[in-house]
Amino acid sequence: MSRTDSTSPTRPTRRTALAGTIEKIEARTPAHRDRAIDGLRALAVLAVPTGHWLLGGFTLDRDGALHNASPLATFGxxxxxxxxLQMLGIFFLVGGYASVLSYRRRPATTSAWLRQRLVRLGRPVLGVTAVWAVLVPVLYGLGVPEATLRTGSTLIVQPLWFVGVYTVVTALTPYCVRAAHAMGAWAAAPLLVTVAVVDFLRYGPYADTMPSWLSMVNVLPGWLFAYQIGVSWGEGRIGRRGARVLLVGGSVLFAALLLVFHYPASMVGVPGEVRTNSHPPSLLVLALAAAQSGAAILLRDRIGRLLTKPAVWAPVVVVNLSAMTILCWHQTAMLAVAVPGSFLGPVAGLTTAPDSLGWIVARLTWMPLFATLLVVIGRYARGFDGPWKTGTRAAKARRAAAAGLLAAGFALFALGLT
Incomplete structure (x- = not known):
């Protein structure tokens, strides 16, 4: 047999294997699947790591410890x-739409439906925090400065607040459905008004007399706003006319808040800035969410047609299946590069101050490595998304209790309580 014959097997090439995977995903997709909704969710999910990796940086102190920094502090x-990149409005919109469809089809009681959805959200959070509870003392023993560990812990917790808020919002689905039936497209209006009143009190002429906790009142109505729009959309109470009102009204309000009322332009927190739009959400966040929601509803059909192409649809499926893994572990992927890099001294785009255009170019070159590490980490971390399949019920309960204790310990450390 010739050398050519011995090396010309029928093994599929990588391209053929990829094509086969795409075909399988297409074949397994139910005909009734709303591809546009999945596409919007995937877009919102990917915006989270992209935003954190691009708009978040580090500085090194004299002891070689990492501290958070942002290029927005220099490049306003x-x-x-x-x-x-602030697409949480889209995420909550799609979440409300999907939840109401699931709520309609619930096979058991409302409490059983809620329990199932909340457990699905809680497992990945428990997994990442439990793992980091183990990593922190190990890394400290290897010589990683405590300041670096606290910076990293803050970054790990940073996206998890969203899961907590989303859990509460999901639990309110039955009430959102009732509001949609009673008020239709206007069901989200009281939430907008609440945030506007709180913003007036905390930023207006009487701001000095307001209690410091007042801003926290905006947390629930601020993030429930887009979710309620999604519920009303899923209930068929918002059509194209309502979407145009959301798009135009949200855009006009957004511009007015920036140009007339001088809200901070950044949608994310900037170190050193007194005011922030997102923690807790300000009226500017709701204005952006309204405009995004209106655009999403208007573009739904076009997005759906685009996603009928199997090669475009397959990545959307993969991202949606890995959504919680991406949200929970993307900061770990960045830290997996930055922490070792801190021992090398200043590394452009990684541990140098984000105060130059060169930093931005360098950070863009690091992002593919972050993404690759996230894929690698995700292969193992996805095991936390589902229930434990081995062991007795008592053994599973003990493991869950141990993970819970580890997660609680890490939370105390990350919040600076230990």
Missing amino acids: GFAPVSWV
Whole structure:
């Protein structure tokens, strides 16, 4: 047999294997699947790591410890980038739409439906925090400075607040459905008004007399706003006319808040800035969410047609299946590069101050490595998304209790309580 014959097997090439995977995903997709909704969710999910990796940086102190920094502190003109990457409004919109469809089809009681959805959200959070509870003392023993560990812990917790808020919002689905039936497209209006009143009190002429906790009142109505729009959309109470009102009204309000009322331009927190739009959400966040929601509803059909192409649809499926893994572990992927890099001294785009255009170019070159590490980490971390399949019920309960204790310990450390 010739050398050519011995090396010409029928093993599929990588391209053939990829094509086969795409075909399998297409074949397994139910005909009734709303591809546009999945596409919007995937877009919102990917915006989270992209925003954190691009708009978050580090500085090194004299002891070689990492501290959080942001290029927006130097390049205020880049604030519009945060308008594009702040897509939590879309995530809550799609979440409300999907939840109401699931709520209609619930096979058991409302409490059983809620329990199932909340457990699905809680497992990945428990997994990442339990793992980091183990990593922190190990890394400290290897010589990683405590300040670096606290910085990293803050970054791990940073996206998890969203899961907590989303859990509460999901639990309110039955009430959102009732509001949609009673008020239709206007069901979200009281939430907007609540945030506007709180903003007036905390930023207006009487701001000095207001209690410091007042801003926290905006947390629930601020993030429930887009979710309620999604519920009303899923209930068929918002059509194209309502979507146009959301798009135009949200855009006008957004511009007025920036130009007339001088809200901070950045949609994410900037170190050193007194005011922030997102923690807790300000009226500017709701204005952006309204405009995004209106655009999403208007573009739904076009997005759905685009996603009928199997090669475009397959990545959307993969991202949606890995959504919680991406949200929970993307900061770990960045830290997996930055922490070792801190021992090398200043590394452009990684541990140098994000105060130059060179840093931005360098950070863009690091992001593919972050993404690759996230894929690698995700292969193992996805095991936390589902229930334990081995062991007795008592053994599973003990493991869950141990993971819970580890997660609680890590939370105390990350919040600076230990």
